[in-house]
Amino acid sequence: MCTERKLTRLDRVFARLDREPERPAHIDVPRMTPHRIVLLAATLAFYGAIVWAVVITSWLVRLDWQVMFFRPYQQWAEIHAFVDYYVVLGQRGPTAVMVAAWLGWRSWRQHTLRPLLALGVSLLLLNITVGAAKLGMGRLGPHYATTIGSNEMGLGGDIFPSGHTANAVVTWGILAYLASTPRARRWLSALSAVTSLGVGLSTVYLGTHWLSDVLLGWAAGLLIMLALPWFEPLIARSESLIFDLRDRLRERRAGAVSVPTATPVGAPVLLKPRATPADDEVAAREATSAPRSPRAPVYLAPGPHTTRAERTPVTPVGSRRPPHTDRTTRGAAPAARPLAGG
Secondary structure, three states, rough: OOOOOOOHHHHHHHHHHOOOOOOOOOOOOOOOOOHHHHHHHHHHHHHHHHHHHHHHOOHHHHHHHHHHHOHHHOOOHHHHHHHHHHHHHOHHHHHHHHHHHHHHHHHHHHHHOHHHHHHHHHHHHHHHHHHHHHHHOOOOOOOOOOOOOOOOOOOOOOOOOHHHHHHHHHHHHHHHHOOHHHHHHHHHHHHHHHHHHHHHHHHHHOOOOOOHHHHHHHHHHHHHHHHHHHHHHHHHHHHHHHHHHHHHHHHHHHOEEEOOOOOOOOOOOOOOOOOOOHHHHHHHHHHHHHHOOOOOOOOOOOOOOOOOOOOOHHHHOOOOOOOOOOOOOOOOOOOOOOOOOO
């Protein structure tokens, strides 16, 4: 007998995803159109120009120092508390949790894992590209600057480009990337751009980043969002592999759930009442008076059998003793023995 397995939370999620097709027909996947390729090339050129301007200690580095000496957090001290909370919109942990919760609900409603997988791929690209640029250029931040007017490059820092700005572009831009309609995509793109620039300027206000860090971080995040359609085939294959793995696990669990039938717990047990001496006498009298039905021996094979009196006796032929050459039968004359001697 096969007992029903209790469904886990993950099983219920996959059951919900199986109700309808995994990818609804009304949701279009962004493609690498010529317009997007032109924007990607322009953003890449802007990225390279910012890096070159900082490396050669151009006017952009002088602007960084002027903004740092201006000390915005002292000029507008009344908004300091608000900026401290607003800059959290660019921190990787809180924003990733909030966006993942929203995209998880989208996955539930649209019956597909694409929103969560797209978020995972974009955050992975963000960590690889921005992290490599930070460690490769090694620029120090305003609070740790050593020489006035220098670009502070190659000194072991990790401030260039701004991780807060790039993270804000990616985490909020992924909502625009996964929008269902072109109108919603345009509005969400503008909102994510304003939010990410606001986060970057908040870091400049607090003195934790140079202005050029914010510009490069904005370009780094935009490059990831523009190049994300190239990873759509990888996202589709990953989704297919996850569902195939789910199906194999279900088949393996279904084959291991079969268990033998067991007595249900709590079944009533019938007990006989205790016999009295009078009942024992009545039972013994009925046992002696009732004729017993003949029973066949247990060791006999099934089939009709006769009683011993009805069987024909079988007498063995000949003697049962083994033959001996030096013995004679009883009553026969012994053979003459030769006389020995002379």
